[in-house]
Every structure is written in structure tokens, then in C-alpha cells.
Amino acid sequence: MDSLAGFVPFLLYFALGYALIFAFIFIYTLVTPHCEWTLMKQNNRTAAIAFAGAFLGFTLPVASAAINSVSLIDFAIWGVIAGVMQLVTFFAVKIYMPKITERINKDELSAGIFLAVASLATGILNAACMTY
Template sequence: MLLESLQGFIPFIAYFALGYVLILTFLFVYTKVTPHCEWRLVKENNPAAAAAFCGTLIGFTLPIASAAINAVSLIDFAIWGVIAGIMQLVTFFLVRLYMPKLSDKIENNHMSAGLFLGGASLATGILNAACMTY
């Protein structure tokens, strides 16, 4: 019975590892695209940056989880992971259109800007995850 339970271990590790790589890759790309440095701001105890970055992280991870559940292969999973990342980047740029000085506000710890970006990213992730339940 134990061996039967462990038969899914290799696929679990493959999907988990790919999911982790997708998340880390997205965070790397996202921090290169945004004008402000999220890592530095969070390390400097900037709550606005932390709220925005956490919302973005969760907003990306939700559709990654949905893609893992629904994927028919690792390639399918990776493709939908890339789509989820693109949608998060689109959200950042749309919020920036609405709030042109978004990065300045986050750097200056304006919580409303950080919370709005984090909330928009989270909302995008929820919608994205729901749409991936094909």
C-alpha cells in the first residue's frame, strides 16, 4: 500500500519543481520590469512595497496552482505558467496607467499605492486561476 501511495511522488516532484522555477523566474522578471527594486524596499521595511509584492506573488501563484491541477503535461503546465506571468505584467502596466507615479509612491511608502497594486495583482490571479479550470 505504501508503494502504491508513492507512485505519484515523481510526478509530484516534477510539477512542484517546475512550479517553483516558474515562480522564481516570474519574480526575477517582474523585479526587472518594475522601475522600483522590490527586494531592496522590502528589506528596508517598506510596507507599501511588501503589500504590492506579496499581492503579486500570491496573484501569480494562484494560477500556477490551478495550472498544475489542470495541466495534461509539464509542457502544458509551463505554457499556462508563462501566460499567468504575462497577465501579472499586464496588470502592473494597467495599474501604472491609472497611477502614473506608482513606483515613486511605493518607494515613498504610500500604503494606498502598494495595497492597490497588490489587490489588483491578487484579483488578476484569482480571475486567471478560475479561467484556467478548463
Template sequence: MILESLQGFIPFILYFLIGYLLILTFLYVYTKVTPHCEWKLVKEDNPAAATAFGGTLIGFTLPIASAAVNAVSLVDFAIWGIIAGVMQLVTFFLVRLYMPKLSEKIENNHISAGLFLGGASLATGILNAACMTY
């Protein structure tokens, strides 16, 4: 019975590693695209940056989880992970259109700006995850 349970271990590890790689790659790209440095601001105890970045991380991870559940292959999983990342980047730029000084506000620890960006990113992730059920 234990050996039967462990038959799924290799696919689990592959999906998990690809998912983790997608998350790390997305965070890297996201921090290069945004004008402010999330890592630095979070390390400096900036709650606005932490809220925005945390919402973005969760907003990206939700559709990654959905893609893992619904994917028909590892390639399919990776493709939908990339699509999820693009949608999060689109969300950042749309919020920035609405709030042109978004990065400046986050750098200056305007909590409302961080909450709004984090909430928009989370909402995008929820919608994205729901739409990945095929």
C-alpha cells in the same frame, strides 16, 4: 499500500519543481520590469512595497496552482504558467496607467498605492486561476 501512494511522487516532484522555477523566474522578471526594486524596498521595511510584492506573488501563485491541477502535461503546465506571468505584468502596467507615479509612491511608502497594486495583482490571479479550468 505505501508503494502505491509513492507512485505519484515523481510527477509531484516534477510539477512542484517546475512550479517553483516558474515562481522564481516570474519574480526575477517582475523585479526587472518594475522601475523600483522590490527586494531592496522590502528589506528596508517598506510596507507599501511588501504589500504590492506579496499580492503579486500570491496573484501569480494562484494560477500556477490551478494550472498544475488542470494541466495535461508538464509542457502544458509551463505554458499556462508563462501566460499567468504575462497577465501579472499586464496588470502592473495597467495599474501604472491609472496611477502614473506608482513606483515613486511605492518607494515613498504610500500604503494605498501598495495595497491597490497588491489587490489588483491578487484579483488578476484569482480570475486567471478560475479561467484556467479547462
């Protein structure tokens, strides 16, 4: 039974982690000018790659926050920070590549790969910085 002592905290952190992920996905798809869901349903590989990068780029620091947080509130705060950093990354890429939305809509892979890598790089750096 001792090995199950952490089960309730595990469930709480896991549920909050999933809630943060779902909230991020919802907000990210509202903020980006292109509709990832519609594009992916149309088999747009570029949208899928870019979205996967943002998804993973957010999930990595959320996992780091779960490991390093001292409470559920601490975890939630750092999860929100991770989401903000992903949104900042999208807008930074948009400054560097102003026609990113048009290029994603046209299924130009190089644009999606660049956005995905920028999102992953942000997530990795974000996760590493959360090891306070």
C-alpha cells in the same frame, strides 16, 4: 507502494512550479521601475504589500495550472501566461496610477494595497479561467 506511484510526477510538477515562481519573481523585479528587494530591506511596507500581491497573484494560477494541465509542457505554458498577465496588470495599474513607483518608494500604503489587490484579483480570475 501504490500511494507513492505519483511521487515522481509530484516532484516534477513541484519543481517546475517553483522554477516558474522564481522566474516570475526575477522578471517582475527587473520589469518594475522600483527595486522591491532594496525597498523591502529598508522596511518599506508598501513595497512588501505590493510585491506579496503580485507573488500570490502569480502563484494562484500556477497552482490552478498544475491541477488542470495535461503535461509538464502544458503546465509551463499556462505558467508563462500567468506571469504575462501579472505584468499586464502592473502596467495597467501604472496607466491608472502613473506615479505608482514614486508612491511605493515613498511608502504610501494605499498605492501598495491597490496594486496588491489588482494583482490578486488578476490571479484569482486567471486561476478560474484555467479550469478548462
